[in-house]
Amino acid sequence: MTKGGHWTPHLPTSRSGTHTPDTPGKPILVLGAGVIGLTTALKIQLQGGYRVLILADTLPSDPKSIAYTSQWAGAHHVYSAREENGLQYKLEQATFDTMWKKSEPGSEAEECFLRVPQTEYFFDEASEIKPLRSMPNFKYLEQDSLIPGAKLGVSFTTLTIDTPIYLNYLLSRFLANGGKILRGSVQHINQVIEAGARIFAGGTTVGHSADPPVAVINCTGLGARFLGGVEDKSVYPVRGQTVLVRAPWVRFGRTTYRDDTGAWTYIIPRRSSDVIVGGTRARDDWFPKPRPETTEDILRRGLELCPELAPPEARLGGRKPTLEDVMPHVVGEGCGLRPAREGGVRIETEWTEDIGGRGRVPIIHNYGHGGAGFQASWGSSVVVLELLEEALSQLEKS
Numbered sequence: 001m002t003k004g005g006h007w008t009p010h011l012p013t014s015r016s017g018t019h020t021p022d023t024p025g026k027p028i029l030v031l032g033a034g035v036i037g038l039t040t041a042l043k044i045q046l047q048g049g050y051r052v053l054i055l056a057d058t059l060p061s062d063p064k065s066i067a068y069t070s071q072w073a074g075a076h077h078v079y080s081a082r083e084e085n086g087l088q089y090k091l092e093q094a095t096f097d098t099m100w101k102k103s104e105p106g107s108e109a110e111e112c113f114l115r116v117p118q119t120e121y122f123f124d125e126a127s128e129i130k131p132l133r134s135m136p137n138f139k140y141l142e143q144d145s146l147i148p149g150a151k152l153g154v155s156f157t158t159l160t161i162d163t164p165i166y167l168n169y170l171l172s173r174f175l176a177n178g179g180k181i182l183r184g185s186v187q188h189i190n191q192v193i194e195a196g197a198r199i200f201a202g203g204t205t206v207g208h209s210a211d212p213p214v215a216v217i218n219c220t221g222l223g224a225r226f227l228g229g230v231e232d233k234s235v236y237p238v239r240g241q242t243v244l245v246r247a248p249w250v251r252f253g254r255t256t257y258r259d260d261t262g263a264w265t266y267i268i269p270r271r272s273s274d275v276i277v278g279g280t281r282a283r284d285d286w287f288p289k290p291r292p293e294t295t296e297d298i299l300r301r302g303l304e305l306c307p308e309l310a311p312p313e314a315r316l317g318g319r320k321p322t323l324e325d326v327m328p329h330v331v332g333e334g335c336g337l338r339p340a341r342e343g344g345v346r347i348e349t350e351w352t353e354d355i356g357g358r359g360r361v362p363i364i365h366n367y368g369h370g371g372a373g374f375q376a377s378w379g380s381s382v383v384v385l386e387l388l389e390e391a392l393s394q395l396e397k398s
Contacts, residue, residue, distance in 0.1 A: 024051075025048075025049050025050045025051040026049065026050050026051065026214045026215075026392065027050075027051050027053070027196065027211045027212070027213045027214060028041075028044055028050045028051065028052045028053070028213055028214065028215055028216075028217065028388070029052075029053055029055060029192055029196060029197055029213035029215075029216050029217065030044075030052060030053070030054045030055070030216075030217040030219060031055055031056070031186060031189075031192070031216065031217065031218050031219060031220050031227075032054075032056050032218070032219035032220045032221060032223065032367075033054050033056035033058065033059050033060065033171070033181065034068065034069060034070040034167075034219065034221055034373065035070040035073070035163075035166075035167060035170070035373050035374050035377050036219045036221065036366055036367065036369060036373055036377055036380065036381075037054060037056065037217075037219035037220075038054070038060070038167065038170040038171055038174065039170060039377040039378055039380075039381045040217055040219055040366055040377075040380070040381040040384050041054050041174055041179060041217070042170055042173060042174045042177075042179075042381075043378070043381035043382065043384070043385055044217070044381075044384070044385055044388065045174060045177055045178070045179055046177070047385055051178075051180075052174075052179050052180070053179070053180040053181070053182060053196075053197050053213075054174070054179065054180070054181045054182070055181075055182050055183075055184050055186065055192065055197045055200060056181070056183065056184075057183060057184060057185040059171070059181065059183065060164070060167035060168050060170075060171050061168065061171070064334070066288035066289075066335065066336065066337060069221060069222065069336040069337055069338060069339060069373075070163060070167055070373065070374075071163060071164055071167065071336070072163075072240070072242070072334045072335065072336030073161075073163045073336065073371075073373065073374055074160070074161075074163070074242070074266065074268040074276045074278065074279075075160070075161045075163055075268070075374040075375070076116075076118070076158060076159065076160040076161065076253055076266075076268045076375075077092070077095070077096050077099065077158050077159055077161075077374075077375045078118065078120065078129075078132065078158060078253075078255060078375075079092055079129050079131040079132055079135075079375070080092065080129075080370070080371065080372040080375070080376075081129075081131050082129050082130065082131075083130055083131070084130050084131050084133075084134070087344075087345070087347075088344065088345065088372070088376070089131055090379060091345070091372075091376040091379030091380050091383070092131070092372065092375050092376050092379060093131070093134070093379065094378055094379035094382060095374075095375050095376055095377055095378040095379045095380075096135075096158075096159075096375065098378040099113065099159055099161070099378070100159065103115055103159050109166075109169055111162075111165065111271060112161060112162055112165050112166040112169050112271075113159045113160065113161060113162070113166075113271065114159065114160045114162070114251075114269060114270060114271040115157060115158070115159050116157070116158065116159070116160055116251060116252050116253050116269060117137075117155060117156075117157055117252045117253070118135075118155065118156055118157065118158045118252070118253040118254070118255070119141070119153065119154070119155045119252070119253070119254045119255070120132065120153065120154050120155070120254075120255045120256075120257065121146060121147050121150040121152075121153045121254075121255070121256045121257065122150060122151060122152040122153065122154075122257045123149055123150055123151060123256070123257065123258050124151060124257075125151045125152045127257055128152055128154070129257075132154055132156060135156035135157065135158055136156060136157040136158075137155070137156050137157045138154065138155070138156040139154065139155055139156070140152070140153070140154055141153030141154060141155060147256070147305070150256070158253065160253060160268050160269060160270055160271075161270075161374055162270040162271055162272055162274075163374070165272075166374075182197050182200055182201060183200070184197065184199075184200030185200075186200075186227065187227075187228055188227070188228030188229050189216065189218070189227060189228065189229035189230060189352075189363065190228070190229055190352070190355050190356070192213065192216060193212070193213070193216060193352055193355045193356065193358060193361050193363075194212065194355050194356025194358060195212060195356065196211050196212040196213055198211075212356075212358060213361070214361070214392060214395070215361065215362045215363070215364060215388055215391060215392065216361065216362075216363045216364070217363075217364050217366060217384060217388070218230065218363055218364065218365045218366065218367060219366050219367060220367055221339035221367050221369075221373075222235060222237055222337055222339040224339075224346075224365070224367045224368070230365075232341070232346070232367075232368075234341050234342035234343060234368075235339060235340070235341045235367070235368060236283060236284055236340055236341070236342070237283070237284060237285065237286055237337035237338065237339070237340070238281050238282065238283050238285075238337070238338040238340045238370060238371065239280065239281075239282040239283075239285035239286070239287065239335060239336070239337055239338070240278065240279050240280055240281060240282075240335060240336055240337075240338055240371065241278070241279060241280045241290055241291065241294050241295070241298065241333070241334070241335040242276050242277060242278040242279050242298065242333070242334050242335070243276075243277045243278070243295055243298050243299055243302070243330060243332070243333055243334075244274050244275070244276060244277075244330070244331050244332035244333065244334065245274070245275045245277055245302075245309055245326060245329050245330055245331065246273060246274055246275075246329045246330075246331045247269070247273070247274075247275045247308075247309055247311075247329055248273035249308065249311070249312060250267065250269045250275050250306070250308055250309065251269055252267075252269065253266070253267055253268055253269060254266065254267045254305055254306050255267070256305055264279075264281075264301075265278070265279070265298075265301040265302060265304075265305050266278050266279060267302060267305060267306045267309070274331065275309065277298055277299060277302035277306075277309065278298060278302075279298065280294060280298070281338075281371075283340070286337065287335070288335070289335065290333035290334065290335050295333050296323070299323055299326060299327075299330070300323060303321065303322075303323060303326055307320070307321050309321075309326050309329075310322075310325040310326050311325065311329065338370045338371045338373075339367060339368060339369065339370065339373070340368065340370035340371075341367070341368025341370070343368075344368060345366075345367070345368045345369050345370075345376070345380065346365045346366070346367055346368045347364075347365065347366050347380055347383050347384065347387070348364070348365055348387070349362050349363070349364050349365075349387050349390075349391050350362070350363045350364075350365060351363075351391075360395060360398070362387075362388075362391040362392075362395075364384050364387050364388055364391070366380050366381075366383075366384050
């Protein structure tokens with residue numbers, strides 16, 4: 001395999017359109033059905049001229065498992081990029097612009113989002129995330145309004161994402177536009193380069209979308225570490241554990257930042273009235289179930305940051321709420337493995353040649369987003385689409 005270089009995108013707004021299952025188009029195979037795979041597949045599909053098939057071993061409608069990280073995400077848009085330049089910032093900025101539009105009242109995706117006032121506290125002034133200054137209604141907090149120990153605080157308006165609902169929205173929109181999805185576990189990427197997804201069809205007719213693809217889009221997340229032909233050992237898990245609290249009275253977000261590794265404690269309300277309380281960031285921790293002692297620690301920290309987690313009656317007369325006030329409203333726990341990567345996200349083209357006699361076939365990688373998958377999803381899909389069209393243009397000229 002020969003590798004192409006990184007692509008620095010302008011992140012333009014591309015034309016959009018749809019196609020039906022019978023419309024001719026170039027077959028594209030997307031590996032992975034997390035938020036990155038679903039968004040990328042939908043973006044390519046809406047461009048027109050492509051027949052897109054998603055091949056994945058886990059889908060949004062499946063029972064939750066540690067193998068599918070996207071279901072466990074909070075999620076909110078608060079920027080992970082720390083400077084207002086570079087690829088990561090461009091990915092997150094483009095994604096926020098898209099999601100903000102989708103969250104508008106009356107939009108078809110409105111129910112997936114909740115616009116909220118957000119407060120961020122920093123314990124080291126040097127750790128401030130500069131891109132936050134571009135968020136709606138941004139302002140610095142007065143020193144006398146900071147929580148104990150905080151050196152700096154900011155507030156702004158952002159959006160939260162009800163991830164299970166949003167993932168199924170992406171999937172249903174992809175299918176409604178004529179996309180195909182097939183369950184399968186790929187051992188080596190050469191399998192699908194040579195034969196496409198039809199080898200996983202098990203006798204099921206999936207149409208021309210299962211033809212050998214003109215390009216493969218690799219959105220396998222943590223799976224990129226194990227996928228034959230990729231086996232990127234710079235990919236590693238960052239385990240996150242959260243608690244789900246039913247608290248419809250909480251309609252704001254809060255986050256404390258302890259250092260430059262990111263959020264330490266966060267409160268993320270959803271439109272559904274559930275509130276995600278987190279969290280943890282444990283590198284190379286593969287444990288697949290919530291740890292009870294961690295759940296208690298998360299709730300203790302969450303209540304300290306946000307006493308409003310307790311119901312209003314528990315706070316009458318200025319009473320300080322306790323964990324016992326919150327526990328009856330806990331409706332779930334979760335943990336997921338964020339697919340991080342040394343050196344950051346990988347979005348680039350890699351060429352294969354003469355796999356199964358097929359000539360040159362591009363693989364476009366889009367993985368390694370860590371905990372920023374949702375807030376970089378639309379931006380990264382734009383870059384992938386640019387790389388795809390550039391690669392296919394090269395093939396046509398050769």
